[in-house]
Amino acid sequence: MMTPESRTVRRVFWFAIYLAPIVAPLLVFLLARTPSGKGLGWDLGVGFGIAGLLMMGTQFLLTARFRRATAPFGIDIIYYFHRYVGYVIVIVIVLHLAILITSNPDLVKMINPFSGSGSWPMIAGAGSAVLLLFLVAISAFRKALGLPYKI
Numbered sequence: 001m002m003t004p005e006s007r008t009v010r011r012v013f014w015f016a017i018y019l020a021p022i023v024a025p026l027l028v029f030l031l032a033r034t035p036s037g038k039g040l041g042w043d044l045g046v047g048f049g050i051a052g053l054l055m056m057g058t059q060f061l062l063t064a065r066f067r068r069a070t071a072p073f074g075i076d077i078i079y080y081f082h083r084y085v086g087y088v089i090v091i092v093i094v095l096h097l098a099i100l101i102t103s104n105p106d107l108v109k110m111i112n113p114f115s116g117s118g119s120w121p122m123i124a125g126a127g128s129a130v131l132l133l134f135l136v137a138i139s140a141f142r143k144a145l146g147l148p149y150k151i
Contacts, residue, residue, distance in 0.1 A: 021054055022051055026050060029043075030047075041102060044099055045103060048093075052092040052093040062078055062081065062085070111125070111126040
């Protein structure tokens, strides 16, 4: 049986393990001091994009049911955390898009596949953001839509 102190230590440890892959690249990005030459807004927008991508990657680990990782919290808490972090990810991705478009309004032309000056990586990114919003909306309104949790 775990003592409250050891449970707290394990919780802090696992939370640090969760944050490490998200924060480490951002620290490298910040400390490397290799400016893009496009300004703070662009660098901040790219940083939010990296953070959002890494947060999405860690979402899969949250639901993998690793007993050592879930034991200090309980699986119910892990699922709640997974759900609410999903909303945070949407906010981070929307900030990513908003900051990049605000710092460089010409990007709007690049995400339009019919403009002739569209960039396929940018179009794919915009499409991915739309699909992410759709996924979160379906998940948030799953019960109202009559979708079962288990298939």
